[in-house]
Each structure stands twice: as structure tokens, then as C-alpha cells.
Amino acid sequence: MSRAPITKAGSERLRAELERLKSVDRPRIIAAIAEARAHGDLKENAEYHAAREQQSFTEGRIGQLEALLSTAEVIDVTQLNPGNRIVFGAIVDLEDEDSGVAVTYQIVGDLEADIKRQLIAVSSPIARALIGKSAGDSLEFTAPNGVKHYEIIAIRYE
Known part of the structure; x- marks a missing residue:
């Protein structure tokens, strides 16, 4: 498997995005899901479905960034x-x-x-x-x- 080149600055930007997704966005989404669950019936709960969709997108991006950074070759x-x-x-x-x-x-x-x-x-x-x-x-x-x-x-x- 070849390693994809990335500049040091680009690697730092992607790592910062990954850190933000894990430490800020993920906890915020989890809290939103918990709050929406408290409203009751999940079948017709638009807030719950929106939060779950956002969670899916965020987790996908986290996985994508982790995979990209693990195979990247950082060039200064x-x-x-x-x-x-x-x-x-x-x-x-x-x-x-x-x-x-x-x-x-x-x-x-x-x-x-x-x-x-x-x-x-x-x-x-x-x-x-x-x-x-x-x-x-x-x-x-x-x-x-x-x-x-x-x-x-x-x-x-x-």
C-alpha cells in the first residue's frame, strides 16, 4: 500500500479537525440524542432523527480522517x-x-x-x-x- 503525501501543515489541519470532532462535536451530538430521547416517542421525533443523522456523519468523518492520517506520509x-x-x-x-x-x-x-x-x-x-x-x-x-x-x-x- 502506497503512502499518500501530505504537507506538515495539512496534517496539522486534519488532526485539528479530528480532535474537534472527537472532543466537541461528538459529545454535543450525544447530548442532543439524549435530550431528544427524553421527549418520548422516537418514531416521530424529528430532533432525534436529525441528531442520529448528524452522529452518523460525524462518526463517518472521524473514521475517514483516522484512516487517511494513518496512511499519510507527512512531508515537511x-x-x-x-x-x-x-x-x-x-x-x-x-x-x-x-x-x-x-x-x-x-x-x-x-x-x-x-x-x-x-x-x-x-x-x-x-x-x-x-x-x-x-x-x-x-x-x-x-x-x-x-x-x-x-x-x-x-x-x-x-
């Missing part, structure tokens, strides 16, 4: 010495050669990818196109909305 990107090349964990400043729009992405593991936070999966088309390149290089990749052309402005590791 500050300890990497890639020279001036882009590797896993790089924060890359890009400029769209067609529109001139600047964007910044960090290449992270599939487990922690979140485009809203500019965290792109190492397996994504843009990350695969970036790996091995240096500042000043241009790249082309196929995105869902067509072919994109970017110039690499800067690379850093934090």
Missing part, C-alpha cells in the same frame, strides 16, 4: 532542498499569459487539496505540468475549460 516542505525547481509542497506564483491574471498555488497531497485555499493536488493537471519547472519557465496544460498558458513568476517553500 521546509526541509526539502529542491534548488530552484518545483517539487511537492512548492508555493508557486503564476501569471496567466493570456489574461495577465496572477495566481498563487501550493502543490499539496490529494488529501488536503482545496482550490478555495489555493491548495492544488499533486495529481492535478496543473501540478503535473509544474513539477520540475523553474521560475521564468512557461507551461501549458489542459484545464476543463481549455488549454491554459502560464509563466512561473516565483517559487518558495514555507
Whole structure:
């Protein structure tokens, strides 16, 4: 079984979520179930069914996080010495050669990818196109909305 790469920061975020689910959400849901049970008839008790559904979701997420973290390989990107090349964990400043729009992405593991936070999966088309390149290089990749052309402005590791 291969180990999925994850940045140290991504691992810490997932561990914090796991801790919150176990120490805050789980006890709150258990209390809500107990309170709803006290109201009597469970067949038509919407509060009870909602709390049980929330409990099911929370327990599923706890199991998922525990499994992901047990198989993840944490990589401290500050300890990497890639020279001036882009590797896993790089924060890359890009400029769209067609529109001139600047964007910044960090290449992270599939487990922690979140485009809203500019965290792109190492397996994504843009990350695969970036790996091995240096500042000043241009790249082309196929995105869902067509072919994109970017110039690499800067690379850093934090």
C-alpha cells in the first residue's frame, strides 16, 4: 500500500479537525440524542432523527480522517532542498499569459487539496505540468475549460 503525501501543515489541519470532532462535536451530538430521547416517542421525533443523522456523519468523518492520517506520509516542505525547481509542497506564483491574471498555488497531497485555499493536488493537471519547472519557465496544460498558458513568476517553500 502506497503512502499518500501530505504537507506538515495539512496534517496539522486534519488532526485539528479530528480532535474537534472527537472532543466537541461528538459529545454535543450525544447530548442532543439524549435530550431528544427524553421527549418520548422516537418514531416521530424529528430532533432525534436529525441528531442520529448528524452522529452518523460525524462518526463517518472521524473514521475517514483516522484512516487517511494513518496512511499519510507527512512531508515537511521546509526541509526539502529542491534548488530552484518545483517539487511537492512548492508555493508557486503564476501569471496567466493570456489574461495577465496572477495566481498563487501550493502543490499539496490529494488529501488536503482545496482550490478555495489555493491548495492544488499533486495529481492535478496543473501540478503535473509544474513539477520540475523553474521560475521564468512557461507551461501549458489542459484545464476543463481549455488549454491554459502560464509563466512561473516565483517559487518558495514555507
